Amino acid sequence: MPPSSAFAIPAEAAIAGRQDRRIRLLLLTDTPVLAPGGSERFLQNLATRLPRDQYRVTLVQLHADHMPLPGQVSTRLAGVRLQSLPVHAVYDRTGLRAWLALRALLRAEHFDIVQSQHEKADLLNALMPRNAGTVYISNRRDMGFKKSERLQQVFRHLNVRFNSVVAPARQILSGLAQGERLDSLQMTWIPNGVDTRRFHPATAQARQDARRALGLEQHAVVFGCVARLTAVKRHVDLIDAFAQLHRGNPQARLLLVGDGPLLAPVQERMQALGVADAVVLLSFREDVEAILPAMDALILASSSEGMSNAILEAMACGLPVIATAVGGNLHLVQHETSGLLVPPRDPISLAAAMQALVRSPQLGQRMGMAARSRVEREFSLDAMINSFDQLYRRLLNQRTQRSA
Structure with a gap:
């Protein structure tokens, strides 16, 4: 009907x-x-x-x-x-x-x-x-x-x-x-x-295609966030952490997927910290499964969280997750196994976690494999x-x- x-x-x-x-x-x-x-x-x-x-x-x-x-x-x-x-x-x-x-x-x-x-x-x-x-x-x-x-x-x-x-x-x-x-x-x-058929680890070709479609360099280290631009998601902390990381790692990129009432303040913060050219802003997308392959890791900097579908979808795609140690994140992200947990409202710790994955791509790959395996077992x-x-x-x- x-x-x-x-x-x-x-x-x-x-x-x-x-x-x-x-x-x-x-x-x-x-x-x-x-x-x-x-x-x-x-x-x-x-x-x-x-x-x-x-x-x-x-x-x-x-x-x-x-x-x-x-x-x-x-x-x-x-x-x-x-x-x-x-x-x-x-x-x-x-x-x-x-x-x-x-x-x-x-x-x-x-x-x-x-x-x-x-x-x-x-x-x-x-x-x-x-x-x-x-x-x-x-x-x-x-x-x-x-x-x-x-x-x-x-x-x-x-x-x-x-x-x-x-x-x-x-x-x-x-x-x-x-x-x-x-x-x-x-x-x-x-x-x-999470639909493990829709969200799954990407092939090398799918990764290249996703980056090309978004204008991202193939050699870049890409961190992504899929969340509405609202206060509780703490994009301001993410931008601050990314700015710290980018100073020593100019090849790093940040992909923000979502829209919301704080779009203008987020853009202003990016400009003020000099990272606007390294951040790709996307509005709401229904084809998130086509965007996740472009990322090396997902980040969620929320000050409060239930059980994030964005985290589950990233885990199903074999991505490591960096998340704040709040709410359901504590259950989803196994620290140093499938991702990294950091304190909320702490850009310095968030930047350090991002730096750890930049220094060791193999660490991120191992965490991503563990994340996918856990989703298949527990979160279908x-x-x-x-x-x-x-x-x-x-x-x-x-x-x-x-x-x-």
Whole structure:
């Protein structure tokens, strides 16, 4: 069924939905699901890769942007019903309108599972009237760095409304146990998955082609970062570290993939430190798998991180990763085995880690091979989808047993 920006359920569709024997899953998110970003890619993968003969998926975004035009089907969400319900704040008129519309949707469609991610979606999910036959899940994607103390207190009371709280990193769950007093029995750890067929080590020819397409010298040492240009990603630290490295290694290059509100300050910093000619700025790209082969290593300088899809994709491509020792990075990057961990907000340590890979290309190659091997063992996309499928069925079975 083509996605629609109109939030309306025709009576015929509601009847057809009740007659459909598949598991009815409602995914609710704050952000535009077709926008760039790790949590958006996660939702795209989950919504489209659950078995279509067993799941009927509806995805509602509490945002107006990045919606397909009327009658236009997004190839990234083929087979998924996508709807938009813009919300400015849960506590204003748009939030009340969203609550009423979602309540009507739940009554009409009788969903088996309602799963939300991000603060607005979680709040609306928690405040929905409970149906005895429905499972309610909160999917936490980051360390909660945006939550005020007051909002944490609100969630301490609302978390009991969820049958399970899922997170891709154990560090996120530990933070929830401490900050929101989440019951350990509610916690479920399901790590992110990466498509190892789409993201794979590049051949020498693919590496040459990728560099040629980006205007990078074949002999250059190329560090890359795939992240939105926002404060939490700390591009300012990365630029400072790269400037230190570049002074002694003029063959070094930095490739930044992503866009965001801090584009202008990043450009100003590059100019001020005299490295603008050594940095390639790319906007958002859907073909990241064609860009990663141009890199010798991936860098993520975030001050807070859940479980980074960018890191997983780089590891799947056989690249070593330099990342800050925060959140899920601690689980993904095995220090001195598959990459290097450095303290956050520390450009000097970041530059030193970059210098270590410049001095020893063999070290980076060994780390990259170890990274690829670990992704194949532990972080495949099939394993992630299977884990969610098992979670859904377990919770639904528990509900059935309680109501029997």
